[in-house]
Amino acid sequence: MINMNMKTSIEHADHPSCQYLPFYPMTTVERMTAQMISKIHLGIIVLDECSQVLEINPVAAALLGLDRAQVLYRSFEELVAQLGLHAHEKERLTSFVYSVQDGREMEWEWHDEGEARYLTLRMQAIKDHELRLQGYMLVIEDVTALRLLELQVRRNNRLATIGQIAAGTAHEIRNPLTAIKGFLQVIGHKLKDDGQGKECGYIEIMLKEIERISNLVGEILLLSKPRQTDLRAVNVTKVLREILPIIKNEALLHNIDVFFEKSVSPLPVVIADGEMLKQVFLNLCKNAIEAMKQGGLLTIRLATMVSERKLRVEIIDSGTGIPDDVREKIFEPFFTTKENGTGLGLPICRQILLELGGTIEPDSSESGTTMRVYLPLGMKPE
Ligand SMILES: Nc1ncnc2c1ncn2[C@@H]1O[C@H](COP(=O)(O)OP(=O)(O)OP(=O)(O)O)[C@@H](O)[C@H]1O
Ligand SMILES: [Mg+2]
Known part of the structure; x- marks a missing residue:
């Protein structure tokens, strides 16, 4: 159990990796808890029942770009003020924390120097041995990689569908094109035989344009179909x-x-x-x-x-x-x-x-x- 009366902490000479040990003697469980908070891959902010910040671990400080010393023993509102958020985002975050419902979760898209980060925030109640509410733990999980992967999968599915439609369409364009090209060539020969040079030129332009469409269709098919490769x-x-x-x-x-x-x-x-x-x-x-x-x-x-x-x-x-x-x-x-x-x-x-x-x-x-x-x-x- 975290000691909610903890008022300050020091960097321990014996435990340089753990800055979260208070002055007073700690029980083994308290020491383990403090170390766990400092080492865990989740971001953790410990708040008392009045939403004053009692602790913020390195992951939470790094995720939110905060300095631990600047937020310790301040109200959660003051912490939020340091995040440089738009008014509505500020409001959303503070009302989530101040509504203090145990187990409540929210997903928060946080923009860090132009880069989107997706964070899951969870409020967890901290109770003493008589189950009296002592404070809250705000657990922050960085789910950016997962969200980006989901986006990629969605995009790939969309591309696969577009690809299938394009391949089908390309195939259907190719057949009539072959017929048009064949007949145009016949007409071209006829016009040439009849000495209609100007009209013959038109046919040549049409054939060239058809060639362009045909090449484009060929490229689309190339993209979507497995081919015979000569390795x-x-x-x-x-x-x-x-x-x-x-x-x-x-x-x-x-x-x-x-x-x-x-x-x-x-x-x-x-x-x-x-x-x-x-x-x-x-x-x-x-x-x-x-x-x-x-x-x-x-x-x-x-x-x-x-x-x-x-x-x-x-x-x-x-x-x-x-x-x-x-x-x-x-x-x-x-x-x-x-x-x-x-x-x-x-x-x-x-x-x-x-x-x-x-x-x-x-x-x-x-x-x-x-x-x-x-x-x-x-x-x-x-
Ligand atoms: N060397 C490059 N320098 C700058 N931009 C590039 C370069 N190579 C590709 N791009 C960008 O990538 C885009 C896609 O390239 P891609 O070759 O797939 O299509 P495209 O060149 O636009 O058309 P197409 O190759 O089908 O005629 C280009 O439109 C261009 O914006
Ligand atoms: Mg190109």
Whole structure:
């Protein structure tokens, strides 16, 4: 039982880890209780029956950003005043504590320097041996990790549903498209034979646009369906060298220098589908180029991490960077900040890498973005 008349406490020389031992002799149970409060992973604030703060443990002080000395023996209201809350939040917290119902719980979303923390608050009555009320214990549990996990699961479920609908729709669009494309080609030939060059040009534009829709539909299907992968030992330097002309061509148009650090040993061989890898690197380089509207430098760097049996490929740009509020959404299908973007580039990269046992990690600042791709190192070269 906690001694509710405790008026002060000192840092004990014998027990430097426990600052919660009072001056007067304590019973073993009191000592154990005081130590427990200081060590427990829950936040605990002990209040007397008039809601005066008798104790606050390190976890509670850290969670609420309070200094123990500043709140001890003050009223709970004074403690709340130090939290810098909005009036309605202050009111909610104090009325919860002042309503002093044993076992009462409330969930509280607390914003700590812009970051949301989810806390569960529970009031527990403290009674003496004759069951007379002596005070209360406010137990604070940080359930942030749990809540964020729940949010993630909800978001993933939503994305899975959107994915299924998109895949179904994409499939249904593809079939009529094939028929339209076929007939347009027939009409195009006919118009050409009849010497109607202008109309023939219209058909060509229509066919090009259909090709665009078809590619988009293909990408959606790629995202949602398992594919046949052609896994074999692939030299990643070779893969990158093959797509380099396309990247350089695009970079040239945007006044961007491309630097390919290709010297790497041992050989960067991974077990993968070369065509899929090309798609990953093309998408990442396209994003990098699109982030450097005023020109800049695109670096492609390889490193074999032999002890971790991984290959790291970095696509580094000197572009605008990814703002914090955007970063958490960039792998969501259809999320884009670009006028003509579809928002499928990164989700496709992630999906492909998942199938190849790899990962992708963005690292961004105001001076640019680095996309790190990790692939499991393979055994033998192609
Ligand atoms: N290197 C980068 N620098 C800055 N922002 C980036 C970078 N890479 C991705 N992003 C951000 O992530 C978003 C999603 O990228 P993603 O490749 O999935 O789609 P997109 O490029 O917008 O469209 P799509 O690739 O389908 O044409 C982009 O719209 C952009 O805001
Ligand atoms: Mg993209």
